[in-house]
Amino acid sequence: MPISASEPASIGSTHLPYGPTPVPGLADEFAKLVALGALEPLAETERSDGFWLWDLERPEACFFSADLLKALGYDPHERAQSVLDIGTIAFVEDAERVRANVVSRTESHDPINAQMMRCMEKNGTMRLVRCLAYAIRSEGVPIRILGSMRLVPCATGDELTSRLSDILTLSREAIIVWSAHCGVRRWSSGAESLYGITEAAVKGKAHFPTLKPRFPIDWERIEARVRNGETWSGEVSWTRPDGTVIVTETQLQRFSIRCGETLFLQIDHDITPQVRLAERQHILTRELRHRVKNLFAVIRSLVRLSASGQDDVPALVRDLDNRIAALAAAHVVSLGYQTNDGAPLQEVLQAVLGPYPASGEALRLDGPSVWVPQEKITPLGLILNELATNALKYGGWASHSGHVEVAWTLTRDDGPDGPTRITLSWREENPDFKPPAEVAVGFGTRLLQMSSAQLGAEVVRTWHPSGLLCTFTFDISAPSET
Amino acid sequence: MPHPLDCEIRSDQRTDDPLRPTRILIAEDEVLVGYTLQLLLMSEFDCEVLGPFMRVCDAQRAVLENEIDFAILDVRLRDGEIYPVADILFQRNIPFVFHSGHAEEEAIGAAYDGAPLLDKPASDSAIVRAIREALVEPFKVSTPEMTSRDRAR
Numbered sequence: 001m002p003i004s005a006s007e008p009a010s011i012g013s014t015h016l017p018y019g020p021t022p023v024p025g026l027a028d029e030f031a032k033l034v035a036l037g038a039l040e041p042l043a044e045t046e047r048s049d050g051f052w053l054w055d056l057e058r059p060e061a062c063f064f065s066a067d068l069l070k071a072l073g074y075d076p077h078e079r080a081q082s083v084l085d086i087g088t089i090a091f092v093e094d095a096e097r098v099r100a101n102v103v104s105r106t107e108s109h110d111p112i113n114a115q116m117m118r119c120m121e122k123n124g125t126m127r128l129v130r131c132l133a134y135a136i137r138s139e140g141v142p143i144r145i146l147g148s149m150r151l152v153p154c155a156t157g158d159e160l161t162s163r164l165s166d167i168l169t170l171s172r173e174a175i176i177v178w179s180a181h182c183g184v185r186r187w188s189s190g191a192e193s194l195y196g197i198t199e200a201a202v203k204g205k206a207h208f209p210t211l212k213p214r215f216p217i218d219w220e221r222i223e224a225r226v227r228n229g230e231t232w233s234g235e236v237s238w239t240r241p242d243g244t245v246i247v248t249e250t251q252l253q254r255f256s257i258r259c260g261e262t263l264f265l266q267i268d269h270d271i272t273p274q275v276r277l278a279e280r281q282h283i284l285t286r287e288l289r290h291r292v293k294n295l296f297a298v299i300r301s302l303v304r305l306s307a308s309g310q311d312d313v314p315a316l317v318r319d320l321d322n323r324i325a326a327l328a329a330a331h332v333v334s335l336g337y338q339t340n341d342g343a344p345l346q347e348v349l350q351a352v353l354g355p356y357p358a359s360g361e362a363l364r365l366d367g368p369s370v371w372v373p374q375e376k377i378t379p380l381g382l383i384l385n386e387l388a389t390n391a392l393k394y395g396g397w398a399s400h401s402g403h404v405e406v407a408w409t410l411t412r413d414d415g416p417d418g419p420t421r422i423t424l425s426w427r428e429e430n431p432d433f434k435p436p437a438e439v440a441v442g443f444g445t446r447l448l449q450m451s452s453a454q455l456g457a458e459v460v461r462t463w464h465p466s467g468l469l470c471t472f473t474f475d476i477s478a479p480s481e482t
Numbered sequence: 483m484p485h486p487l488d489c490e491i492r493s494d495q496r497t498d499d500p501l502r503p504t505r506i507l508i509a510e511d512e513v514l515v516g517y518t519l520q521l522l523l524m525s526e527f528d529c530e531v532l533g534p535f536m537r538v539c540d541a542q543r544a545v546l547e548n549e550i551d552f553a554i555l556d557v558r559l560r561d562g563e564i565y566p567v568a569d570i571l572f573q574r575n576i577p578f579v580f581h582s583g584h585a586e587e588e589a590i591g592a593a594y595d596g597a598p599l600l601d602k603p604a605s606d607s608a609i610v611r612a613i614r615e616a617l618v619e620p621f622k623v624s625t626p627e628m629t630s631r632d633r634a635r
Contacts, residue, residue, distance in 0.1 A: 286584075293583030294512060297603035301514035375560065379513070447514075454513040454536065 026053055026063040026083050029144075038146060042132050048148035049129075054086060056099070056135075056143055062086040068149055073122035091118040102135045103142045116152070118181060128152040128261070174248070174268035178207065179261050194248075194270055196240045211238040226252050227262050235271070247275040287341075291374075295331065298378055299324060306443055319444070323385055326352045330381030334374060341374035345422075345476075348372055349406055352381050356388040357397050357404070367408035370422060370476055379451035386448045387426050387470065394436055395467050396428030402467070404428050410476070419475040428467030435463050503617065507553040508533035509541040509567060510581070511560050515602075519554060519581075519609070526610050537561045545570050552613060553578035556602075557590065568594055577616040581609075 030053045033039070039051065050068020055061045063083050069075075072089065086095050094117040101115060117131045133147025168175050174191035178184045183206045187199035195211060202210070208219075214237045215222060222232045231253040239245050248268035255265040302323050310316045329351040334343040349365055357363045372380060388404075391397045396404040408424040452459045457474035506523050508531060510516035516534025523531055532548060535541035538559050545553070545567055553571055555564045555578055564580075571578050572594050580590060583602040590599065598612050 290583045293602050294515075297515045297583070298512055300603050301512075301518040304518055305514065375511070450513040450517060454511070 026055055026061060029053065030063050030065070033146060038136075039148070041134060042146070042148040044132065044148070044150075048132070048150045051146070051148050052133075054095070054099070054145040054147075056145060060085045062089070064089060071151055072119060072127065089119050091120075094118050098131055098133055098147070099145060102133050102145055102147075105135070117149070119149075174266075174270070176207065176266040176268070177255055177263060178266065179263045180206075181261055183207070185263070191268070194246065194268060195238065196242060210241065213238050222252065226254055226264060229254055235275075236268070246270060246272045248272075291331070295327065295378070299327065302327075305447070308443070310443070319389070322389055323382060323447075325355070326381045326385030326388075327378060329355075330377050330384075334372075334377050342372050343377060345370045345372050345408065348377065348380060349384065352384040353388050353404075353406070356392055358400060362397060362403040364403060364405040365407075366405065367424075368410055370408070370410060370420070373477060376455055376474075376476070379454040382447060382451045383455070383472070386444050386451075389444065391428055391468075395433070396430050399430055399432045402428065402430035402432075420477045421473060422476040423471060423473045426468070426470040426472075427464075428469070430467045433465070433467045503527050503529050503552040503613070505530045505532060505548065505550045505552075506613075507531075507541065507544060507548075507550045508535065509538070509553070509559060509564055510534040510556045511536040511558075512556075522606055522609065523554075523613075526606075527613075535559075538564055538566060541567045542570070550576060552576070552617065554581050554600075554609070554613075555579070557582040557584060568597070572597075579609075579612045579616055 030051070033053070042048070042051070049071040050065040052065070052068065053063040055063075061083055062085070069089075086092065094115075098115050098117055115131045115133075117129050119127050119129050121127050129149040129151050131147055131149050133145050135142035136144040136146055168186055168188040171188060172190045172193075173188070174194040175186070175188040176184060176191050177186040183204045184199075184202045187197075187202050187207075189199075192198055195207075197207075197210065213219075216234050216236075222234075226232055231251060233249065233251040235247055236250040237245055237247045247270075249271050250269075251267045253265050255263040303320060306320050306323065307316055310319075330343070330348050333347045333351045334341070337343055345367070346365060346369060353363055388397070391404050396402040405427045406424065407427070408422055411421050411423070412418050448459075452472065455472070455474050457472040459470065459472055461468070461470045463469070506527070506529055508516055508519050508523070510519060510533070513534070513536070516536075520531045520534060523529060532544050532550060533541065535544060536559060538561050541555075541559075541564070544550075553567070553576065555568060557564050557580055568578065568580075577597075578594075579598045579600050581600045581602055581604065590597075598616060600609060600612055604612075
């Protein structure tokens with residue numbers, strides 16, 4: 001509402017143009033105020049960056065002079081008559097504080113009240129401005145606030161001495177100085193390499209939204225403590241722009257307070273390798289514990305099943321001992337390859353079968369190198385042991401001149417991504433061989449069958465003139481495994 | 483077939499037992515362990531055993547196609563984790579126990595209203611006791627509203 005007052009508004013002896021004639025707009029009003037010398041009380045030793053005129057009767061309307069808008073990075077021509085909502089430029093709570101202070105000085109027509117106010121630059125960066133202002137009153141009621149603004153040089157940045165800058169540059173640690181309103185002020189080269197973001201790219205902006213830190217406790221609690229002067233340290237995980245997650249031992253402390261604005265000093269020490277190692281160890285330990293428990297379950301089953309219907313205790317002990325030894329031998333090989341579940345076939349064969357023949361010559365292994373997945377180690381070990389025990393009793397290793405040849409070939413069924421199938425043949429050569437009479441199906445045979453089933457193997461068992469030929473065909477790697 | 487385990491079969495005493503299971507499903511990818519379990523259950527409860535199944539898909543089919551009144555489930559099988567089967571059992575109010583060597587899976591039972599976890603290797607008596615207890619007091623609540631994934635969390 002334009003002003004109409006019976007008594008003209010005035011600053012000291014100067015009458016202001018608030019009278020019976022309404023003033024069309026704040027911009028024109030400002031021009032008239034300038035002509036009447038209303039800016040004189042705002043004159044300072046240092047030149048101001050511009051002026052503002054706030055209509056308290058329409059608090060959403062505030063005139064900002066073109067030079068002020070320009071200083072804050074706005075294009076004054078974009079803004080019709082430079083009349084804006086006060087909140088577009090200034091932090092509303094700060095503007096309200098200025099208003100309250102200015103208005104409270106009822107007695108004095110000497111205007112001035114110096115205050116700090118936070119304003120937003122066009123690019124979203126917060127700037128502190130020093131503000132001189134006084135109230136224009138009509139019949140004693142404040143109707144306008146007229147003021148000057150001077151942008152405070154970004155003192156927070158300047159605060160960092162050159163020596164500190166050297167440290168920032170030389171240190172390989174990530175050192176970041178930032179505040180909630182001004183964003184990142186300093187971003188060390190260590191931070192550049194740790195986070196994969198250049199200082200230029202992050203300066204003046206908040207880095208949390210980009211790096212999505214995960215703190216062990218609520219950030220609000222950490223922030224409150226640091227603002228209070230405490231140092232906080234703890235493990236924080238960050239997501240870099242390329243998506244990788246890193247873990248840092250982070251220290252946060254209050255660097256300084258300027259004009260009510262807390263500057264944080266953040267030092268991040270990369271502990272990602274240690275954390276990953278610990279995770280890996282945890283997984284390995286868990287996996288190993290599971291394997292051991294599983295093996296004990298298998299051994300208990302072996303004992304129970306081997307003992308059933310077996311009255312010959314020495315024979316039972318021998319069979320059991322062989323079976324457990326075979327399991328142990330096969331699994332010890334796989335334990336040597338901690339980084340990968342399973343073991344190379346050649347080594348498993350050598351470990352399980354090695355103790356049986358009288359000489360190394362009597363065991364011949366022939367085939368390409370291939371990896372046996374962990375879950376196939378147990379059945380493979382047990383099968384090999386049963387075959388070896390039989391070879392020792394009746395077959396290839398029953399006479400000194402005999403031998404056993406284990407040969408294997410690999411095929412791929414469905415193109416390069418299909419499962420690898422292995423055909424493994426167990427061939428016994430014994431010059432004194434006589435095909436055995438059919439014997440009763442014992443647990444050894446049942447064990448062979450069950451283990452073959454667990455292996456997922458097709459088994460073909462034939463006799464040739466000089467001994468047993470047994471072939472096992474099974475997938476040695478499922479397509480989904482790597 | 484004569485029973486290979488030296489367990490005393492007293493099925494005559496149990497025929498009237500209303501809590502005696504008649505068909506139990508076993509999911510277990512360690513063949514020997516599964517076979518031992520099978521023999522134990524057959525001797526202890528004189529019941530039929532479905533399985534042991536080495537794959538989730540086979541166990542799932544068996545659950546869908548058969549009437550069963552109990553199940554013993556290893557958690558990790560060849561083709562994945564057993565939860566789809568547990569879900570079906572839970573929905574049908576069929577009691578089951580988990581039988582696993584993964585200690586960190588202790589929480590899984592809670593997802594199924596306290597289905598017990600038998601820490602592998604479990605003794606025969608522990609297995610039998612767990613089955614008897616589960617048959618006496620199956621799930622307290624029978625209206626699952628969450629998916630297994632939610633419950634597993």
